Amino acid sequence: METTLDRSVGLCAACAHVETIRSDRGTVFYLCKLSAGDSHFPKYPRLPVRSCAGYEECTMLRTSMPDLIEQPTIIAAAGTLPKRIAEYVGLVNSATEAVSIARMESPAGWREPGQTPEFDEYTVVLRGLLRVETKSGTIDMKAGQAIAAHRGEWVRYSTPEPGGAEYIAVCIPAFSPELVHREPS
Ligand code: SF4
Numbered sequence: 001m002e003t004t005l006d007r008s009v010g011l012c013a014a015c016a017h018v019e020t021i022r023s024d025r026g027t028v029f030y031l032c033k034l035s036a037g038d039s040h041f042p043k044y045p046r047l048p049v050r051s052c053a054g055y056e057e058c059t060m061l062r063t064s065m066p067d068l069i070e071q072p073t074i075i076a077a078a079g080t081l082p083k084r085i086a087e088y089v090g091l092v093n094s095a096t097e098a099v100s101i102a103r104m105e106s107p108a109g110w111r112e113p114g115q116t117p118e119f120d121e122y123t124v125v126l127r128g129l130l131r132v133e134t135k136s137g138t139i140d141m142k143a144g145q146a147i148a149a150h151r152g153e154w155v156r157y158s159t160p161e162p163g164g165a166e167y168i169a170v171c172i173p174a175f176s177p178e179l180v181h182r183e184p185s
Contacts, residue, residue: 005067007095010048014095016058050091051176057097069094072103078182079112090174100174105166106130111158118179119171121149123157128165131158 005013012018012030019031034041034054041054049055072086073093083106087093090100106128114133123130124146132139132147133156141147149155159165173179 005095007093008048009095010050010091011052011055011095011097012045012047012049014057015052015054016056017054018058048095051178055097067094075102077104077112078185079106079110080185081107081110083107083110087175090171091176097174098172100169100171102169102175103166104169105164106159107164108159108162110164111160112156113183113185114154114156115180115182116152116154117149117171117175117181118151119173119175120151121155122170122172123147123149124168124170126166126168128159128163129161130165130167131160132156133158 006028007013009030012032015032017033019033021029021031023029029044030047031043032041032045032054035043038054045052069088072088075085075087075092077083077085083104085102085104087100087102089096090102091097123132123141125141125143127143130141132141132149134149135154139147169175
């Protein structure tokens with residue numbers, strides 16, 4: 001395995017089942033070793049790999065230096081108005097499957113479709129008001145407050161007040177479009 005991870009290739013960068021092959025010209029190829037015994041896994045996966053049933057974090061990485069995350073990836077948001085999602089940790093920016101951490105800046109009037117995710121989501125409000133609708137009621141959260149939404153529960157987030165809101169969202173396991181189960185908007 002390469003000692004310097006190229007997170008842009010996705011999960012394969014940190015997977016225990018990858019073999020990296022460098023060509024004479026310096027190009028790095030990622031060979032999935034599971035492909036030898038299981039045809040579900042391509043020999044050379046199409047990169048980046050964002051979701052993979054065979055992914056296992058390479059244990060050697062757990063004893064290495066901490067990874068500095070230089071900057072987030074800005075992700076396209078769902079909802080009625082443009083919202084800024086800056087993913088610091090997660091499938092896209094750091095090839096982390098276990099958890100995602102993102103900073104959201106949401107304008108006044110933004111509202112997301114309802115969702116029933118397969119992850120637990122912890123949200124800390126930094127500024128403004130975040131409205132969280134659930135099947136049993138509506139909670140308005142202000143700066144300094146946090147909420148834990150459990151996997152399998154229907155929720156809908158919105159920022160109805162002037163000035164919008166800024167908040168940090170932590171998802172366990174990491175957020176992915178496949179796990180969020182959003183309703184059609
Ligand atoms: S198991 Fe998945 S993540 Fe791991 S090397 Fe193969 S394709 Fe990549």
